[in-house]
Amino acid sequence: MLTYVYDGSLEGLFTALYEGLFSGEEVAEITEDRRYTPTLFSTAKVIATDPEKARKLRRFLRKRLSRQAFQNLVYCYLSESGMEKTILSYIKLLVSPGRKTGGNSPAPTRDIMATIDAITETAKKVAYEVHRFHGFLRFRRVYGDLYYAPIEPDHNIIALLIPHFTARYAGQKWFIHDRRRNLGAYYDGRECRLVSGVEINSQLAASLQGENTGIEDEEEMLCRELWQEYFTSTTLEERRNEKLQRQHMPARYWKYLTEFEPVNR
């Protein structure tokens, strides 16, 4: 039982997948290093991230897989739900010679169906969370003209949020902060960059630019009050149905929703 251990980056995963596809080794599991626990029967092989191999694999996949299939496996990686081995099986399946010739390919067997189902289901979950956060993300104005949005998504979706918010808020500076993973997306009015770890604080500090107006000003608090006023005023008491509300908007997303934030005056 051979387990590949990689460093958790997409490049690292691509290196491991490259090895898994072309080394001829029989891989039983692919695991991120911080999740790896040795077991009695497994042998671990540490895969050192190799940008060259990762690049080759990316090119290979781009050529051989449909756009949708390629996107599916990147989404599965971002789901952070231990899908790495399934991703490898999925790639093997899609690039196996039987598929290419088409025509009389045998009906898919149960485990082939299971692999495809697992990949598409997981990718769908990630895509759905991206869609949800297009709505649930809330900016607050801090430090003068920076709009700051803390999030804690289930999956690592911050990079997938960038296109939508860049198009929509092209004229304002914003910072989306994944507080669970300590990742940030900073848009300075021209372009957007992904930042991580210590860089986040320095980035926030840099955007202060001397205008120290405190974390939130009077206007921001007024704005929150107005929104909360709207949120309650638009409710039809005759149709009150909190269960339905929670069904659409699960409580785990409430933490950073302005409408539920206490007003501290």
Place this chain on the structure above:
Amino acid sequence: MDLREKLHILASAAKYDVSCASSGSKRRNTPGGLGNAARAAMGICHSWSADGRCISLLKILYTNYCVHNCAYCINRRSNDLPRAAFTPEEVRELTIKFYRRNYIEGLFLSSGVLKTADYTMELLIRTVKDLRQKDNFNGYIHLKVIPGADPLLVREAGFYADRLSVNIELPSERSLKLLAPGKDREAILQPMTYINEQIIANQEEKKKFKWAKAFSPAGQSTQLIVGATPESDLQILKLAEGLYKKMGLKRVYYSAFIPVATSPLLPAVKAPPLRREHRLYQADWLLRFYGFRADELLETKTPFLDEDLDPKTVWALRNLEFFPVEVNRASYRMLLRVPGIGEQSARKIISARRWGTLGFSELAKLGVVMKRARFFITCRGSFLEKLDNEEKIRARLLAGLKKKESLAGRQLPLDFGAALEPYGGG
């Protein structure tokens, strides 16, 4: 009066309008501008209020002063309640502030009638025009057309709004005369026809000139109140069918009557007829996406939708001669008519059966609701459960529902959401 108080009054006054769709427009952001319309087929819901309705747009009235005295409306002239009016600047300020913080997808602006229809319409237009031109706002705008306003004003409005709507209010002319003496049906239908003509003309123009300005690119919608007047579901669905076919409407919204007033003209109801409203929405979907006609769903003998079972199941039970349907051979149109098979699962069946024949377990995986479909389909010629008697099937389906209800409490999956508008496109 401060802004917060105005917002309280004018959001409370607007909440009875149920439309909140934010899809179907492809408006892009402009250089230095703010916002765009959601490009995906689905709109974006930003929140859900405690009644379970989605919040996508900032839904407000410009003013709740009104010259009309419609019996069903909370803002009628004779009702004693606090009144307020925004200024165009205040509406703009709220919209921009909320939009910048990603609270909302855009603005839904309606109004009571102040002085005259034209005067009110001009105020609304000034507001959205300034939003577009002075604030460079490119988010979604849904604008109500005030019945009786000049066609030239309606035309101008269409170039700033993503969607226009005129509320048809009540399902028949008689009811309208009775409950809304100040409004007449012609004044409502005439702008609807006009908007439709403009939309069609604009689509032609856009084919020739790429940069022609879009006129109400997300189409038009309307809403009517259900349960305030005696019309049957058949009449309502016939009306909706006509509006979809002849007027090219994108949506007809049904609003369960909430007794906001006591009047000898209104029925005494304790709670809004939510279940009836829900069934109407289901039937509406069957009209728009499933190829049903109104007179297939209901007959003059039985002009009301079944409260206990959904309209498609009821249709299938009345037309058992079409069943069972062999899933491995049936056409897409026929698959759509099977209870438990939706648009998505029908499409999946069609593409999956190219790989080989489908059995019941595969169907369940494709998203077919087997609880309902089982009585109406065969796979490779065999039944999962063979019951060829209408009464027996009905009893079984109802038993299943009862069990679910006792487990979950009485809940209706009511949904008006933007997310529920799967097809946009101008």
